[in-house]
Amino acid sequence: MSHEELLQLDPLIHAPIRLAILSILCTVDNANFTFLKDSINVTDGNLSAHLTKLQEAGYIDIQKTFRDKKPLTLCSVTGAGRKAFQNYLEHIQRFVESQKHDVK
Amino acid sequence: MDHQQVQQDLAIIKDMIEKTKKETADSGYFFIGLGLLSILCVIVISFLEYKSMEHLVVPMFLVMFFASGAIGYFTVNRREQKDKVKSYPKTICYSVWFACSVPVVITGFLLPMLKVIPYSLVPVLTTLILGIGVFATGVIFESRYIYWSSAFWWGGAVAIALVPGYGRAFIMVGILLFGWVLPGIILNRQYKKYGAR
Numbered sequence: 001m002s003h004e005e006l007l008q009l010d011p012l013i014h015a016p017i018r019l020a021i022l023s024i025l026c027t028v029d030n031a032n033f034t035f036l037k038d039s040i041n042v043t044d045g046n047l048s049a050h051l052t053k054l055q056e057a058g059y060i061d062i063q064k065t066f067r068d069k070k071p072l073t074l075c076s077v078t079g080a081g082r083k084a085f086q087n088y089l090e091h092i093q094r095f096v097e098s099q100k101h102d103v104k
Numbered sequence: 105m106d107h108q109q110v111q112q113d114l115a116i117i118k119d120m121i122e123k124t125k126k127e128t129a130d131s132g133y134f135f136i137g138l139g140l141l142s143i144l145c146v147i148v149i150s151f152l153e154y155k156s157m158e159h160l161v162v163p164m165f166l167v168m169f170f171a172s173g174a175i176g177y178f179t180v181n182r183r184e185q186k187d188k189v190k191s192y193p194k195t196i197c198y199s200v201w202f203a204c205s206v207p208v209v210i211t212g213f214l215l216p217m218l219k220v221i222p223y224s225l226v227p228v229l230t231t232l233i234l235g236i237g238v239f240a241t242g243v244i245f246e247s248r249y250i251y252w253s254s255a256f257w258w259g260g261a262v263a264i265a266l267v268p269g270y271g272r273a274f275i276m277v278g279i280l281l282f283g284w285v286l287p288g289i290i291l292n293r294q295y296k297k298y299g300a301r
Contacts, residue, residue: 016116023120028189031124035188039123089117092110099107 012057013088017042017050022085025060025077033073051075059084127189130197130245131295134179135288138172143280150273161223165212193244200244204237227272231261231279238283249290256283 013019020040024031037047054060059081063074077085145168152160211229215221221229235257242251260279264272 016112019113020116020120023117024124024189027121027124028191029195031189035127039120092113095110 009091010084010088012053012059013084015050017046018054019088021047021050021054021075022059022077022081025075026082026085030063030074030076033075036075054081057081124189124191130194130291131179132288132291132293134176135291136285137175137179137288139280139285139288141168141171141175142284143277146273146276146280150270154270158223162213162217169209197241197244200240201237204233207233227276228261228265231257231264231276235261235283238287242287245291247287247290247294250287253283253287 013022017040021036024036024039033044033047033051036051037044040047042050051060051062055062057080058078061076061078063076065072065074145164149161149164152158152164208230211221211233212226216223216226235254238257239251239254242248242254256279260275260283263275267275
């Protein structure tokens with residue numbers, strides 16, 4: 001991948017944990033904090049920090065509510081987040097295709 | 105970004121999608137439960153007609169309606185409360201079935217009571233409507249068997265219209281077994297295969 005293309009990669013999504021978060025949220029309506037934590041296999045604090053970064057960038061929405069009197073945190077992807085994830089996937093795809101071209 | 109990093113990214117995305125798929129798989133219990141209840145209902149209604157107790161048919165439908173609501177509550181609503189993710193397919197599927205249930209109620213209760221349509225037409229029309237729900241469910245869950253089983257419903261509706269008397273009951277039981285209970289079993293097998301919960 002060229003230097004210019006490398007710079008186009010969204011640094012927010014580039015981190016493995018945030019990439020995992022968006023991978024999940026882009027395939028569902030919403031997901032709760034526990035599911036994200038168990039699926040990605042991270043600590044509460046670590047996940048919270050990454051969710052906050054994504055929320056500050058406008059990529060996800062976080063809704064805090066209650067279910068059966070227990071606190072519940074629901075995360076969902078925004079339109080901007082979905083678009084950013086799609087762009088990221090397109091960059092990966094372009095890289096893979098350029099690698100195939102180089103091999104030929 | 106290098107090749108290894110791309111492979112790692114793709115592995116992360118694939119892993120997360122697989123885990124989400126496990127969590128959002130439908131258990132099929134609603135299909136199986138409702139299908140068996142419906143078969144029982146058909147048998148009871150046929151018995152009532154045989155015993156010339158047609159005045160109990162509509163109350164029987166009402167009992168079945170509320171019983172199906174109870175099945176829906178225990179298999180769907182209570183489970184939804186424990187769901188860790190809310191998926192688009194399920195949201196759309198529930199909306200489709202709500203959209204089908206409204207005309208079924210109107211066709212099954214209101215129109216015959218208002219004498220707009222005869223009772224004999226009720227199974228034909230409700231079967232046609234339910235075939236729509238089954239087809240849409242198959243498309244949503246990407247299950248070929250389920251959306252092809254709508255053919256049982258639509259073909260069955262025509263058969264019910266043409267076959268008089270108790271033959272209709274046999275057709276209905278066949279439709280429910282192959283067009284409802286069996287798809288539920290298929291969904292249940294996929295659900296267990298994904299190892300959800």
